[in-house]
Amino acid sequence: MEITKALHTDHMELKKLLRTITSSEEADEITSAFEEFAALLKKHARAEEKVVYEKLVGQSDEEVQQDGYEGYTEHMLADTLLAKLKEGADPLSPEWQAEAKVMKEILEHHIKEEEDAIFSDVRETFEMSERKEMGEQFEELKDEIPA
Ligand SMILES: [Fe+2]
Ligand SMILES: [Fe+2]
Structure with a gap:
């Protein structure tokens, strides 16, 4: 699968899960x-x-470089918040739900930036054949990385 398609598929799933996490009772x-x-x-x-x-x-x-560094920085914020959420015991507590809501806001912003800036950087920088290869690598790596 072409890399931006593979990324988009995950983005939709992540957003769906965040909606459940912040709206279920x-x-x-x-x-x-x-x-x-x-x-x-x-x-x-x-x-x-x-x-x-x-x-x-x-x-x-340099603009393309900066988009990449911006992505790394937003991932770092999401990782910090994810670690905090993993420590929480009660997913219905106001504290946990507040953190989950901030995670949802950060990720929705991050995904939007990726789909606007990063996707166009990728499309302008790499040919379709390379983008398909990147998509394969992405799926293989996802299988190897422990959950
Ligand atoms: Fe992404
Ligand atoms: Fe990302």
């Missing part, structure tokens, strides 16, 4: 959606860094 439903979300986010982010960001920060165009 059932603790069990939130917990299972959160476990799925945490695993997918980790796999997606690490594979995306390796297959996409690493290549963008190596380009000569």
Whole structure:
């Protein structure tokens, strides 16, 4: 699958899970959606860094480099918040739900930026054949990265 298509598929799933996490009133439903979300986010982010960001920060165009560094920075924020959410015991508590809501806001912003800026950088920088190869690498890496 072409890389931006593969990334978009995960983005839709991550957004769906975040909606469940922040709107469900059932603790069990939130917990299972959160476990799925945490695993997918980790796999997606690490594979995306390796297959996409690493290549963008190596380009000569400084705007493209900066988009890549911006992505790394937003991943770092999401990782911090994810670790905090993993520590929380009660997914229905106001504290946990507040953190989950901020995670949803950060990720929705991050995904929008990726789909606008990063996707166009990728399309302008790499030929379709390379983008398909990047998509294969992305899926393989996701399988290898522990949840
Ligand atoms: Fe992404
Ligand atoms: Fe990302």
